[in-house]
Amino acid sequence: MSAQPIQILLSAPGQQALNAIYSQFIADRRLLVVGLATTLQMLEQSLQAPPEVAVIDAELLVDLGERGLVEFLSSRLGSCVAIVLLPRQLERMAGAIGQLDRVREVMVKPVGVAQVIDRCYQIGLSERVAREAMAPATSRAMSALAQMTGAARAVAFAGTRVFAIGGGKGGSGKTTIAVNLAYRLNQAGIRTLLMGFDTPDAVGVQLGLPMAPNSLNWFRRPTRDGFAASLQHKDGLDICLSPNDKVEAARIAARAPDQDGSIARLTEAARDHHPPYAAIVMDLPPTESEWSIQPLLRANTVILVCEPDLASAVNLVSTIRLLTGVFDPRYQVPRDAIYAVMNRVLPEDAMTPKRMQEAIREHLDGWAPPFVAVIPNDPGVRACQMDYIPPVTRRQEFAAGIDQIVDFFYSDILGRPAAKAARSRRFMGITFRMVQ
Ligand SMILES: Nc1ncnc2c1ncn2[C@@H]1O[C@H](COP(=O)(O)OP(=O)(O)OP(=O)(O)O)[C@@H](O)[C@H]1O
Ligand SMILES: [Mg+2]
Incomplete structure (x- = not known):
């Protein structure tokens, strides 16, 4: 279309x-x-x-x-x-x-x-994009959420697609994918906010940003101005880093989601910011902490990042069980909000998304998340990150993987592949071009 x-x-x-x-x-x-x-x-x-x-x-x-x-x-x-x-x-x-x-x-x-x-x-x-986020698929997820009960009931945001990039396993590429997805969405013309929840902050490290300002500006002054003061900007993308302070982060984590100045309330402030964001991309920490639980309560699209091996299949099963509330009732993510991405794939890898789905289905009552992208392992990714350059702007095959995610969620609205939308987009009079 x-x-x-x-x-x-x-x-x-x-x-x-x-x-x-x-x-x-x-x-x-x-x-x-x-x-x-x-x-x-x-x-x-x-x-x-x-x-x-x-x-x-x-x-x-x-x-x-x-x-x-x-x-x-x-x-x-x-x-x-x-x-x-x-x-x-x-x-x-x-x-x-x-x-x-x-x-x-x-x-x-x-x-x-x-x-x-x-x-x-x-x-x-x-x-x-914001209108589309309120269209049928999401409202189904919303009504599933509305049927839930309990103190930690999930409240997804209508009008803003809030991506949580997670996955149980450390080092699978969550931050890399969060940063590059957000960068690409913004490049394609979709107003996006990138948020980090890991301490120490991992997002700013990949983009070469200073450690502050960060979300502590909002936690200390939870107002609209406080939120604006927490933002950094890179190439037109807005970024809210996590507090780079373990002690403060632990203190904030002690606040219940419905309490003022909580982590969940920060994500609400991001959703309510003006002018509004069409997409929010949240980079979650690997651990099962409030810094992961509370953002998940406010997400409407969860992307689990896994690698093409059996350990990742096992991990995916336990993460999905955790997210859907099997082990811990604080997690309440509906299944139809969960998607997967296979990252760091080599040509010789035998584990495909289809095999991964087959492997995990028998442990999840016959269900498995849809895989929205397969992203190659590319040593150039780390080299770009060393120079604070988002690899999506330099590494063609890696970019094609990230674009699969963009196209999965937005191809109807963009009306053309993300790669084309991003390539032709001018920003402040400058034309972005992919370096091949
Ligand atoms: N597609 C890829 N190709 C090559 N290297 C990659 C790819 N994706 C991620 N990496 C590398 O893997 C390492 C871990 O990536 P990253 O920090 O994004 O993972 P993470 O899941 O966020 O880790 P953590 O669990 O510590 O938060 C980094 O050195 C990054 O450069
Ligand atoms: Mg990370």
Whole structure:
């Protein structure tokens, strides 16, 4: 299935200003301009049939006054989301406007058209992805969750696909896959947050980030600002590292999931952040700790990473039993939220996903998770990580493995393979290209 272009409403203060940007918008086949406005009246009319993303030039709204402008953006956008272009004299309003429910981005003029186009695509796609996450497959999982009882009942997030990358075995490549999946999703235009839960933090080490800021900023000040202060950024990807402090981590782990400042509440803060993330990728520690249990309670997609050997098959069985609550009622992951990835596969390996499924089925009442990707063992992966380069941007076969995961969950929405989506995506005027 090929994805429909994102429907855009374009506005500008006057025909000349509109002409200057319109030609570039229609040249981009990822977008379809469905409405044009050069006056407030035209803007109101165009919003009657809401596009997916509206580019609103605030100069059209200045006659409404500052309160009127905020009022308009709060109440008149209907179901669409907006990028607001602010004239420089209104720059001080950027923070307040950026917090509005339907506003996804505020840019102060002058802005490059290529940058606005790129943001339109990313925002429109992320909205679609978020809607899809509420579609049937997930709502089935949600209703299964809703039937559960007990204090530790799982609460999955609608609208945001929250991936937990786990697996019982240490060193299978969980962090590598979490980092590269998140990086790739973001490259493909899906607004993504990468979160680390391992102490010491493993995510930042692969991306060459400093140890702070990290989620301690939120644990010390569990507010929206505290969450924003906990984030780091790399190539447009938002990242929330784990606290790099064992003592603090143990203290936080003692808080029950429903208590203020708990690990589960951190994942809720991430889900509720504005502008919203379409995907959250959580790198879980190998141990059975609160730092793994609480994020799992809030995930709606669990990816178990295993290696192609018998020890991993045994491990997979016990991890799935654990996750589904067989041993410990604090774990409540429904089976249809569990997927597997086979990592570090060599050409001579005899263990295929099919054989792995056969091996584990007899221990799980005939059930086995679907394998969504097979990722080759590539010594170049570690070499890239030594240089803090995400291998998905350099190692073609490894990238093809990561793209299998992206395509499994998002091919309908992307409308083309992840590799293509990522390769052609411009970010802030720079074109990313795969190095072959
Ligand atoms: N597909 C791959 N090909 C080659 N090496 C890989 C691959 N995936 C991971 N590795 C390497 O395996 C090692 C362990 O990877 P990683 O730290 O991602 O595993 P992990 O499961 O997160 O470990 P832990 O259980 O300690 O959290 C790293 O040196 C990494 O470079
Ligand atoms: Mg790890």
